Amino acid sequence: MFEGSHILGEYSCCADIPAKMTTDPLEEDEVLQNKKRETKKYIFACAVFASLNSVLLGYDVGVMSGAIIFIQEDLKITEVQQEVLVGILSIISLLGSLAGGKTSDAIGRKWTIGLAVVIFQTGGAVMALAPSFKVLMIGRLMAGVGIGFGVMIAPVYIAEISPAIARGSLTSFPEIFINFGILLGYISNYAFSRLPPHINWRVMLGVGLLPSVVIAIALFVIPESPRWLVVQNRIEEARAVLLKINDSEKEAEEKLQEIQVAAGSANADNYESKAVWKEILCPTPPVRRMLITGCGIQCFQQVTGIDATVYYSPTIFKNAGITGNSELLAATVAVGFTKTLFILIAIFLIDKLGRKPLLYASTIGMTICLFSLSLSLAFLSHAKVGIALAILAVCGNVASFSVGLGPICWVLSSEIFPLRLRAQASALGAVGSRVSSGAISMSFLSVSSAITVAGTFFVFGCISCCAVGFVHYCVPETRGKTLEEIEVLFKDEDDLEESEVEMGDVERLVQKS
The missing domain is CATH 1.20.1250.20 (MFS general substrate transporter like domains)
Structure with missing residues (x-):
């Protein structure tokens, strides 16, 4: 459940929690809540420093x-x-x-x-x-x-x-x-x-x-923006950043896939072309x-x-x-x-x-x-x-x-x-x-x-x-x-149909990569 929590380093009080946790639901919930709080603090600090x-x-x-x-x-x-x-x-x-x-x-x-x-x-x-x-x-x-x-x-x-x-x-x-x-x-x-x-x-x-x-x-x-890292095809670095700013490894992986699709994927060469x-x-x-x-x-x-x-x-x-x-x-x-x-x-x-x-x-x-x-x-x-x-x-x-x-x-x-x-x-x-x-x-x-x-x-x-x-x-x-959902607000029905075809092609390329 907490594989990758070490990625948080000094920004997370959960860094020293063992990978294998007790099955006690109350303890698991407490650890999860701690992780969420630390993630929010980290994102907040990044926003302050960038501003x-x-x-x-x-x-x-x-x-x-x-x-x-x-x-x-x-x-x-x-x-x-x-x-x-x-x-x-x-x-x-x-x-x-x-x-x-x-x-x-x-x-x-x-x-x-x-x-x-x-x-x-x-x-x-x-x-x-x-x-x-x-x-x-x-x-x-x-x-x-x-x-x-x-x-x-x-x-x-x-x-x-x-x-x-x-x-x-x-x-x-x-x-x-x-x-x-x-x-x-x-x-x-x-x-x-x-x-x-x-x-x-x-x-x-x-x-x-x-x-x-x-x-x-x-x-x-x-950290660097994970979306920019994906565009540069630095996928592992992007994954490391996403683990810091998301509540779980599963959520980070889902977000990574979503960003890859939105970016057109480096392997699809959409961004460069x-x-x-x-x-x-x-x-x-x-x-x-x-x-x-x-x-x-x-x-x-x-x-x-x-x-x-x-x-x-x-x-x-x-x-x-x-x-x-x-x-x-x-x-x-x-x-x-x-x-x-x-x-x-x-x-x-x-x-x-x-x-x-x-x-x-x-x-x-x-x-x-x-x-x-x-x-x-x-x-x-x-x-x-x-x-x-x-x-x-x-x-x-x-x-x-x-x-x-x-x-x-x-x-x-x-x-x-x-x-x-x-x-x-x-x-x-x-x-x-x-x-x-x-x-x-x-x-x-x-x-x-x-x-x-x-x-x-x-x-x-x-x-x-x-x-x-x-x-x-x-x-x-x-x-x-989400940033990816907002794009849809500016599209009419014809644009949506065309983008669905394009996104399907990109998703297949991402899966192959």
């Missing part, structure tokens, strides 16, 4: 909202340079996201996470020591590439090691850590704001390098539906203005009537706490209520809050009630985002694509997210000057209305389904 990259992105978003005030004072940069400095990270990160898909297929999900850390750490160090705007931009570009790698690979890795029943919660971890990083960035802004202007922003940026050390250590703990990008750029109807859902939800996540809200929250509160840098930064800390709290709530609900109900609540809540913020800035600016309503609307907007659109965007984009396309298609979705984020961040100040901050958030409210319709018509419910 640490997201702290870097979140910290950068949060800290730059305050650091930009002091960078402007120290380096005397223009408003346009501020926009470029803030938004360029998202734009340049698309290079990392695009390269990340191919890289993760070549060197594996795990070591792509490591590559992301190295690149970001180098860029962060350059930014913290930058003597001029040009050098600061060079560091910003490098950090952007590293973040691009990180944001696309973490959800893919977690989705591929998680059980279906908990995949939604676990795949949401990167979003949790983004929010945690944003909160840390806000706190860092407030904590170091009283240092001299030529030092404080450097300290703020430099502190962001600390999580990289933890991530480097984590790489020696987490198909050009992945050709299939993405000239998609079949099911793949087209997946791309619309995956890339669409990624774009809506950003074009509803969440990064503008986070990056420029001091500007928003200044328009509402709050004065003084310390007061502005203190108000942003409240936004950070709200954002972090509600992402934790989402984790508990995503696998209980499902993806779609939370997306409805999220997009509708964001729409209400964005219109409320617009009205408060337009008609109640500098009044006490206007300031209170603006803070409430901003906090409500980030809360609504965090309870649905924020985490579920990454969950969906990592689970709806078939294994052969998952890394590259997820990378394409991440590109859409990063381009949208960069476009919003780099244009917010200019657009706000043209149509006012209130008008800008009214536009975001209109876009959020469209997001509600997109969720209704284009997003299926994937709660509780």
